[in-house]
Amino acid sequence: MAERYPHVHVLGIDIKPQHRSNVPSNYLSEICDVNDGLEKFYGQFDLVHTRFTAGVFSDPQAALIEMERCLKPGGLLIIISASFLISEDRKTMYPLYTQANPQGSWFQRSAIGGFPGVKKLGVDPRLLEREIDKGLWNHELLDPSSCTAALITPPIGPWATSLNPAEAARLKKVGEYWRNNILIVHHHWERVYEASGRSRAEWELTVKNVDEGAEGRMFWEMLINLQNFASLVIMGQ
Numbered sequence: 130m131a132e133r134y135p136h137v138h139v140l141g142i143d144i145k146p147q148h149r150s151n152v153p154s155n156y157l158s159e160i161c162d163v164n165d166g167l168e169k170f171y172g173q174f175d176l177v178h179t180r181f182t183a184g185v186f187s188d189p190q191a192a193l194i195e196m197e198r199c200l201k202p203g204g205l206l207i208i209i210s211a212s213f214l215i216s217e218d219r220k221t222m223y224p225l226y227t228q229a230n231p232q233g234s235w236f237q238r239s240a241i242g243g244f245p246g247v248k249k250l251g252v253d254p255r256l257l258e259r260e261i262d263k264g265l266w267n268h269e270l271l272d273p274s275s276c277t278a279a280l281i282t283p284p285i286g287p288w289a290t291s292l293n294p295a296e297a298a299r300l301k302k303v304g305e306y307w308r309n310n311i312l313i314v315h316h317h318w319e320r321v322y323e324a325s326g327r328s329r330a331e332w333e334l335t336v337k338n339v340d341e342g343a344e345g346r347m348f349w350e351m352l353i354n355l356q357n358f359a360s361l362v363i364m365g366q
């Protein structure tokens with residue numbers, strides 16, 4: 130965001146320091162536990178965005194309201210959450226890697242392996258998805274005419290194609306975009322993987338296989354479900 134829009138000021142918050150070199154000069158980061166509330170950021174932002182943070186909020190409904198409170202009048206809140214279970218058609222789960230099924234997906238194995246850890250950390254991984262479905266429809270500060278929620282299912286990887294060359298190019302681009310993003314986000318899965326009681330060696334093997342297998346379709350499948358909640362929020366004051 131900061132790179133693409135050099136004229137805006139971007140603030141990123143995370144519970145952990147983010148180690149990145151070449152950070153753009155219009156980007157600031159702050160260590161902050163979102164579950165402690167966001168009061169110090171109230172009313173300051175034109176856009177608030179959170180992505181792939183299912184499992185982070187101990188009370189997602191309260192978190193949605195806290196994020197909304199950080200907006201300036203007319204600001205936009207965009208939330209994107211993914212189902213980490215990769216499917217072929219939204220429903221049919223792609224098989225995970227096991228010794229008996231070496232053609233299976235390491236990514237799927239990692240997602241399933243991490244779920245007990247998410248629960249141990251006290252969070253229901255499907256809770257944010259359910260809260261997004263519920264939305265903020267009854268929230269007094271919301272403009273109901275502009276609030277939308279959608280489930281979209283883009284491809285992962287460059288394999289999806291079409292007879293129409295423009296559409297084929299678009300599918301390739303979207304697929305590569307999501308695969309690259311998911312590879313980055315997967316590295317954050319470490320914390321829940323450890324909490325699930327799995328060994329460090331097993332996590333390292335999983336990351337290595339997911340990263341190295343990223344060019345091969347057999348490690349992935351075609352689709353990921355993304356839930357998108359966008360709301361043009363008009364603040365009361």
Ligand SMILES: C[S@@+](CC[C@H](N)C(=O)[O-])C[C@H]1O[C@@H](n2cnc3c(N)ncnc32)[C@H](O)[C@@H]1O
Pocket residue numbers: 142143144145161162163164179180181182185313314317318
């Ligand atoms: C799956 S990653 C998503 C990262 C990024 N939003 C993205 O889309 O690439 C979840 C992030 O939430 C952070 N996180 C976990 N618990 C948090 C908390 N209580 N408060 C703030 N950040 C938290 C983690 O450190 C991690 O960077």
